[in-house]
Amino acid sequence: MSEKISPAVIRRLPKYYRYLEELESKKIDKISSSQMSIEMGLNASQIRRDLNCFGGFGQQGYGYSVEKLKKEIARILGLDQRYNVIVIGAGRIGQALMGYKNFMLEGFNVVDIFDNDPAKVGTEVLGREVMDVARLSSYLEEKNIDIAIICTPKEYAQQSADLLVSFGIKAIWNFAPTDVAVRRGVAVENVHLSDSLYVLSYKLKEKIKGTGI
Amino acid sequence: MSEKISPAVIRRLPKYYRYLEELESKKIDKISSSQMSIEMGLNASQIRRDLNCFGGFGQQGYGYSVEKLKKEIARILGLDQRYNVIVIGAGRIGQALMGYKNFMLEGFNVVDIFDNDPAKVGTEVLGREVMDVARLSSYLEEKNIDIAIICTPKEYAQQSADLLVSFGIKAIWNFAPTDVAVRRGVAVENVHLSDSLYVLSYKLKEKIKGTGI
DNA sequence: TAGATTGTTAATCGATTAACAATC
DNA sequence: TAGATTGTTAATCGATTAACAATC
Numbered sequence: 001m002s003e004k005i006s007p008a009v010i011r012r013l014p015k016y017y018r019y020l021e022e023l024e025s026k027k028i029d030k031i032s033s034s035q036m037s038i039e040m041g042l043n044a045s046q047i048r049r050d051l052n053c054f055g056g057f058g059q060q061g062y063g064y065s066v067e068k069l070k071k072e073i074a075r076i077l078g079l080d081q082r083y084n085v086i087v088i089g090a091g092r093i094g095q096a097l098m099g100y101k102n103f104m105l106e107g108f109n110v111v112d113i114f115d116n117d118p119a120k121v122g123t124e125v126l127g128r129e130v131m132d133v134a135r136l137s138s139y140l141e142e143k144n145i146d147i148a149i150i151c152t153p154k155e156y157a158q159q160s161a162d163l164l165v166s167f168g169i170k171a172i173w174n175f176a177p178t179d180v181a182v183r184r185g186v187a188v189e190n191v192h193l194s195d196s197l198y199v200l201s202y203k204l205k206e207k208i209k210g211t212g213i
Numbered sequence: 214m215s216e217k218i219s220p221a222v223i224r225r226l227p228k229y230y231r232y233l234e235e236l237e238s239k240k241i242d243k244i245s246s247s248q249m250s251i252e253m254g255l256n257a258s259q260i261r262r263d264l265n266c267f268g269g270f271g272q273q274g275y276g277y278s279v280e281k282l283k284k285e286i287a288r289i290l291g292l293d294q295r296y297n298v299i300v301i302g303a304g305r306i307g308q309a310l311m312g313y314k315n316f317m318l319e320g321f322n323v324v325d326i327f328d329n330d331p332a333k334v335g336t337e338v339l340g341r342e343v344m345d346v347a348r349l350s351s352y353l354e355e356k357n358i359d360i361a362i363i364c365t366p367k368e369y370a371q372q373s374a375d376l377l378v379s380f381g382i383k384a385i386w387n388f389a390p391t392d393v394a395v396r397r398g399v400a401v402e403n404v405h406l407s408d409s410l411y412v413l414s415y416k417l418k419e420k421i422k423g424t425g426i
Numbered sequence: 427t428a429g430a431t432t433g434t435t436a437a438t439c440g441a442t443t444a445a446c447a448a449t450c
Numbered sequence: 451t452a453g454a455t456t457g458t459t460a461a462t463c464g465a466t467t468a469a470c471a472a473t474c
Contacts, residue, residue, distance in 0.1 A: 008441065012414055014408035018390065019336065032455065045443050052457060056283065060449040060456040078414040092309035099305050102390060102407055108414075171417040173410060177231065177315060185424065187416035189409050194315055195227035196402050197386060200360065201291040201321075202223055204384040205401035222466065245431065265433060273432040274474040287471050 004065075006146050009050050013073055015040065016050070020070040027201070042194035046140040082107045088129045090115040090123075093175055094151035099126050108147070116156070140167040147171040154178040161188075219371070220258050228253065233283040235266070245276035279395055294358040295320045301373050303328040303336075303343045304390055307364035312339050321360070325352070346376075353380040360384040367391040374401075 019040055023031060035053075036043035051057050051064070057072050058064045067165060074080050085103075087094045090113050097103075098110045099197055114133045115200050121132045131139065148164045150157050150172060159178030171187040174180050232253055236244060245265075250257035264270050264277070270285055271277045287293050298316075301306045303326050311314075311323045326338055327346045334345045344352065363370055363376045363385060370389030377385060384400040387393050390401050 006441070010412060011408075013415070014405070014411040015392075018408075034455080038270055039218050043443060045445090046441090048456060049442085049458085056249075056457070058448060060448070061454045063455065076415065077411045078418040079411065081416070081418075082416075092305075096305035096309040097406075100406070103410060106407070108410060129221075144416070151453050163416075170420060171413055173413050175346050180227075185420055186415055187420050188418070189413040191406070191409055192227070193310075193313070193404070194319070195224075195228065196404055197316060197321060198227040198230065198290045198292065199223060199401055200402040201294075201296070201400070202226070203291065204359070205291040205294075207383060207398055207400050219465070256467060258469090259465090261432060262434085262466085269433070271432050272474060273472070276431065350444045375442080 004172075005053050009053055012042070012050055013077055016047075017070065017073045017077065017079075018064055020073065023066045024070060029066050030063045031066055031069075034102075035063075040183065069105060079106050082109060082138075084144055085110045085147045085149060086145050087113040087149045087151055088115075088133065089151035089153075089156070089176075090120045090125055090165070091151055094149070095125050097149055097175070098128070110149075111143070111145070134159075134161060137167055140169070145169065150174045150176050150180065152176055220264050222266055225255070225263055226290055229260075230283065230290065233279055236279045236381045237283060242279050243276050244282075246271075246280055249274075284426065290421075292319050294320060297357055297364060298323045298327040298360045299358050300362045300364055300370070301328075301339055301346065301368075302364035302379070302389075303330075303333045304364060308338050310328075310362055310364065310388070313339070323360070324356070332410070346373075349376060350380055353377075353382070358382065360386060362386045362387045362388065364395065 019036065020031075020157050030172075031045040033047045040047075048058070051069070053070065054076055065119075071080075084114070085108050087110060095171060096111050100109050100110075103110065108211050111185050112131055113123055113128055114131045114136060116133045120130050123130050127194050146169075148160075148169050148171070150164075152160050154176045157174060157178050157180050161172055161174070161180040161182055165186050169186070172180065172182065172189075174188060174190045175193065177192060179193050180188060182188050229249075233244075244376060245256040246260045249255070249260050253260075253390065262269070264282070267285065267289055270282050274365065284293075298321050300311050307326060307328075311326050313323075316323065317326060325344055326341055327344045327349060328334055329403045334341050336343050361373075361382050361384070363373050363377075365373050367389045369423075370387060370391050370393050373395040374385055374387070374395055378395050378399050380400070385393065387403045388406065389406060390407050393401060395401050
């Protein structure tokens with residue numbers, strides 16, 4: 001597995017990817033670390049170091065091929081694969097994520113949505129019938145699901161995760177405002193929207209303070 | 214303003230806050246850094262150091278008062294204030310955020326939602342009429358809005374931000390999949406949902422690789 | 427007082443940046 | 451070849467952790 005890649009580098013990869021998509025849409029086919037540095041607001045050394053973690057994608061005296069680099073980063077992130085995704089919790093956030101087109105473009109295919117509320121089960125969300133979480137076990141046995149998105153209230157988040165993991169789910173994207181714990185071997189990303197809002201609130205306060213008011 | 218607080222510390226504050234809320238709901242009224250360390254998965258030294266950035270909230274030989282500590286962190290994050298919030302973009306994400314009850318509990322009051330699509334303007338979203346972005350200028354002159362949430366497609370994100378800033382908005386919470394740039398003096402938090410999904414995809418790949426398959 | 431736990435300094439670790447040799 | 455730019459090592463910076471004196 002060669003060298004362990006640092007989490008800091010991994011978190012920057014999507015940003016590189018977005019930037020490269022933009023270059024591609026502008027028909028730019030080569031780019032240097034110093035130009036990226038200016039446009040992305042990162043240090044050029046850092047960019048070269050980051051990209052070099054995965055192999056020498058660049059060429060001295062020339063720079064990086066946009067197409068090649070984008071393809072490599074996609075491969076590293078696993079965006080060259082297709083994923084079947086389910087949503088747990090048919091509230092507004094769950095429904096919104098189910099319909100988020102941008103994910104589909106990159107191979108994340110949201111196939112079904114579940115809830116435990118009898119009032120919601122059976123109703124239609126974006127052309128899909130909301131399924132009962134009670135059917136999750138048999139559902140997951142049949143279908144090949146890669147990722148589950150947890151959009152339940154926080155009280156249900158951990159037990160949902162436990163259930164999903166016990167049925168073999170290997171990746172959880174958690175939107176409930178609590179950290180979910182899983183055994184080693186299962187991937188989790190906690191999103192924590194309100195954390196981000198609180199940080200914004202802090203920053204706002206600092207800005208106002210800065211003006212001397 | 215004493216010492217500059219590091220961004221890493223700020224990002225942990227919401228997590229402390231969530232944890233303290235939980236303790237409070239369990240009627241626990243004191244806590245030590247070592248207990249927090251076990252339950253939060255952070256290093257005890259780090260916790261004491263973090264909390265000490267803002268003043269000596271603890272008491273030697275005793276620990277921290279849950280109530281006092283929670284109140285202090287709320288104050289630091291600015292959660293003791295009330296904020297008026299508007300949403301730009303009445304798509305599914307915008308609507309979901311508008312209805313997200315958890316924010317309201319902490320003083321973030323989403324008052325109106327805007328869109329530039331004539332088909333959406335005038336329709337009702339959660340009991341609120343979608344307003345035309347063209348009316349933003351006069352609207353912001355009248356009302357006292359603190360935070361704008363950008364939920365537009367990425368093509369509109371930067372121009373929305375520019376507009377909002379020119380009308381005096383001081384804090385932007387951006388959900389469009391692109392970084393928005395603003396002048397110094399304006400606070401921005403970029404959320405980037407797909408970045409987080411890509412990182413999950415990477416982690417999943419690593420986990421699968423780890424099993425030797 | 428003795429025990430516990432904070433606040434804080436010193437040591438370590440990891441991440442970023444600068445510098446430059448390698449090479450296209 | 452000369453110029454440009456990467457890949458990579460060395461230097462710096464910042465964040466985490468360990469250790470312990472202060473003190474409740």
